[in-house]
Amino acid sequence: MFSRLRLENFKAWLDPEDITLRPLTMLLGTNSSGKSSLIQSLLLLKQTARSPDRTVHLNLGGDELNDLFNFGSFEDVLNHSAESPRLFSIEFDFDNRGASRIHKGSFGCSYGQTSSGSVAVQALTLKAEGRQFKAIRREKGAFSILVDDEQLPRAKGRNYAPERSIAFSADAIAVLDKEGQLLEDLSLAIRQELDRTIYLGPLRRKPERDYPWNKSKPGDVGSDGRGAVDALLASTLLRGDEQNYVVDGVSRWLRHMGVADKLEVRQQGRSNRYELIVHREGVACNLRDVGIGVSQVLPVLVVSYFAPKGSTILLEEPEIHLHPLAQSVLAELFVDVSMERGVQFIVETHSEHLFRRMQTLIAKENTSATDVAMYFVKRNGRSAKLCTLEIDDFGRVKNWPDGFFGDALGETREQARLMFERQKTLQQ
Structure with a gap:
């Protein structure tokens, strides 16, 4: 999982700030505050790492079929208030038990714009097992390779340019000899972490x-969510140890949310077409004929059980089109699945109900404040600012930001004032 994220001059984030990521991280805040930019930074690296062109420095998107997000141009990513040097950077730490030999490490990369307008790595830094490897851009696209705190580069040249933002070139690995194997393993571990996102x-x-x-x-x-139905069909129709695992998990949470009793995959006659049947209170309906909330939350439930164990799931507004009770149950879903399957959730949400239930789960000791991180993101001029919500063991927030969920107490006072004024008028 990702344990730290740091952005500088990246979209809404002007000033560098370390963001601690936990098994469950919730991002709250006003519209256009910068919450989505945190998630997008990881998406940018993911789509770059899986680019078919290994020489690409950063894949800003544009391919609707293969890319996750279209970031536009370098100018669209760079914070508008960024001063010289005109660079933006992304850093993260990871800590996971994957197939790679490297379980913990760090990635950091800064990007600039070339004279031709393309985006190029300016400095790539990878760290693991107490070692540090750097590739620093010099003149005319040449790169210097440095190890640890050494002042003199091990090698210099255009053939040492990084690949897909996360990997040193084959020539760089070769020139580092035995240390090159550690560097290669580290790049593989970073690639796997992004692949699991x-x-x-x-x-x-x-x-x-x-x-x-x-x-x-x-x-x-x-x-x-276009593949959610395919995942449900595969879960039901493919034989194996995990047959019906996803469908059963989805049905359980639909039932807990109070929106359905069960989800069923039903074949249409002898054809190769299937429909999703939603059962509730003895009535069976096609998914198309029930409330939109069921179909919109379905991908959220599916991905929670379909994602491989150890994955990081990035969710934006999972509560959309759900009624308040169902929104609050999402908090229980994230806690249970994270513990059961070792999945990390990074959730951008506007739901007060989801947040309040998370407080209750902490108070009930179903989870702990050490496993949950909650942030309120707000804009300060042209820069996003992060407020870390301090939560005690009873789920209480010690530092409520202004305008966190509106002014509920103020609304109650105003309602009471108007009621007393109206009663006073009637008595006159």
Whole structure:
């Protein structure tokens, strides 16, 4: 999982600030405050790391079929208040038990614009096991390779340019000899961490009346949830130890939310088309014929069980179109799945109900303040600012920001004032 994130001059984030990430991290705040930029920084690295062109320095997107997000140009990513040097940077720490030999490490990279207008790495720093490796851009696209605190580079040249932001070139690994193996393992671990990152955005596809199935398991659910139904079909129709695992998990949480009793995959006659049937109070309906909230939360529930163990799931507005009780149950979903499957959730939300239930879960000791991080993001001029919510063991917030969830107490006072004034008028 990711344990730290740091952005500088990246979109809304002007000043560098370390953000601690926990198994469950919640980002709250006003619209256009910078919450989504935190998530987008990881998406930018993910789509760069999986780019088919290994020489690319940063993939800003534009391919609607293969990219997660279209960032536009360098100027669109660089904070408008950034001064010289005109660079933006992304850093993160990770701590995970994956297939790679490296379990903990750090990534840091700064980016600038070349004379031709393309984005180029200015400095790449990778750290693990007490060692540090740097690739620093020099003149005419040449890079210097430095190790630890050494002042003199091990090598210099254009053939030492980093690949896909996260990896040193084959020539750089070769020139480092035995240390090159550690560096190669570290790049692999970073790639795996990004590969395990799954994103589900706030705009999800509307349900169809029926679906074809190609008799295979999808790679992921997609940023708009387009693969969620394929994952449900595969869970039901493919035989194996995990048959019905995803469907059963989804049904359980739909029931807990009070929006359905069960979800069923039903074949249409002898065709290769299937429909999703929602059961509630003895009535069975096609997914298309029930409230939009069910179809919109479905990808959230599916990805929670379909994502491989140890994944990081990035969610934007998982509560969309859900009634208050169902929104609050999402907090229980995140806590239970995170503990059961070792999944990290980074959630951008506007839901007070979700937040309040998380407070209650901390108070009930279903989770702890050390496993949950909550942040309020606000704008200060052209820069985003982060307020770390200090939560005690009883779920109480010690430092409520102004305008956190509106002014509920003020609304109550105003209602009481108007009631007394009206009663006084009636008595006259």
